[in-house]
Amino acid sequence: MEQSPENLVEISDLHFAYGRHKILKGINLTIPRGKIVAILGVSGCGKSTLLRHVGGQLRPSRGSVKVEGKVIHELDNDGLYAMRREMGMMFQVSGLFSDLSVFDNIAFPMREHTDLPESVIRDLVLLKLHAVGLRGAHALMPSELSGGMERRVALARAIALDPTLIIYDEPFAGLDPISLNTIANLIRRLNDALDVTSIVVTYDMSESLKIVDYAYFIHDGVVVAEGEAAELLDSTDPFVHQFVHAEPDGPVGFQYPSNPYTEDLGIEGTNG
Numbered sequence: 001m002e003q004s005p006e007n008l009v010e011i012s013d014l015h016f017a018y019g020r021h022k023i024l025k026g027i028n029l030t031i032p033r034g035k036i037v038a039i040l041g042v043s044g045c046g047k048s049t050l051l052r053h054v055g056g057q058l059r060p061s062r063g064s065v066k067v068e069g070k071v072i073h074e075l076d077n078d079g080l081y082a083m084r085r086e087m088g089m090m091f092q093v094s095g096l097f098s099d100l101s102v103f104d105n106i107a108f109p110m111r112e113h114t115d116l117p118e119s120v121i122r123d124l125v126l127l128k129l130h131a132v133g134l135r136g137a138h139a140l141m142p143s144e145l146s147g148g149m150e151r152r153v154a155l156a157r158a159i160a161l162d163p164t165l166i167i168y169d170e171p172f173a174g175l176d177p178i179s180l181n182t183i184a185n186l187i188r189r190l191n192d193a194l195d196v197t198s199i200v201v202t203y204d205m206s207e208s209l210k211i212v213d214y215a216y217f218i219h220d221g222v223v224v225a226e227g228e229a230a231e232l233l234d235s236t237d238p239f240v241h242q243f244v245h246a247e248p249d250g251p252v253g254f255q256y257p258s259n260p261y262t263e264d265l266g267i268e269g270t271n272g
């Protein structure tokens with residue numbers, strides 16, 4: 001199937017299992033260029049597993065992920081390397097090098113992946129830090145940063161190589177409300193200012209819907225609902241409603257999938 005030029009990412013019929021544990025059971029979704037798209041779902045539904053397919057760390061058992069029209073699992077090492085350069089990633093755990101300053105953390109990917117002279121790297125690092133409001137913090141060590149600042153430095157590092165696609169894995173987790181808003185606004189601002197495309201993977205419905213253009217809900221390995229942020233907030237779909245209102249009861253169950261209780265207790269087939 002030809003990829004539509006307005007979509008940067010196309011995921012078709014994506015299946016994946018860890019051993020016998022099926023996680024993705026036929027995911028279909030598209031990420032249009034220039035948009036911020038949220039992938040929402042409860043913890044353990046397979047959001048990070050999906051991202052690992054986009055980054056080429058996992059290979060689907062069926063279906064495909066295409067980025068820029070290229071099937072990720074068909075790329076050779078050089079192709080995958082080039083593709084990953086186009087992707088900036090920001091994870092819940094910042095992953096900053098604790099023995100490098102903020103400046104050197106941002107400079108690291110530039111020194112690794114480009115031949116730019118130090119004078120240019122210096123200007124670029126300060127530019128990236130300025131974009132996240134932390135130019136003045138360039139000499140600090142990661143241990144001197146608050147959680148919110150650390151996340152912003154990770155964001156500056158994610159944009160260090162001018163990516164086409166920025167992937168955020170739980171960018172709001174563990175932040176106080178003000179830092180959380182700062183990160184959310186930054187995601188929106190950077191997406192528009194840098195003319196990139198963003199994927200935000202999160203269970204945080206209320207925050208993400210304030211800034212994203214479109215959202216997909218994943219449950220039990222498939223997309224169960226999708227739509228623009230405003231329509232999802234008003235949705236009467238039972239799944240979306242439970243998620244929007246954080247209700248404990250609804251289609252999303254509380255139990256991890258398991259054998260029948262009687263079977264686990266070894267009383268299956270007994271007559272009481």
Ligand SMILES: Nc1ncnc2c1ncn2[C@@H]1O[C@H](COP(=O)(O)OP(=O)(O)OP(=O)(O)O)[C@@H](O)[C@H]1O
Nearest residue numbers: 018021023041042043044045046047048049050203
């Ligand atoms: N390397 C692995 N080996 C085996 N099972 C795994 C592995 N990684 C994840 N899983 C399982 O796959 C399922 C999906 O995990 P995944 O991390 O993709 O979910 P998630 O939606 O990102 O969750 P969270 O929001 O908590 O990070 C979980 O049931 C998890 O236990």
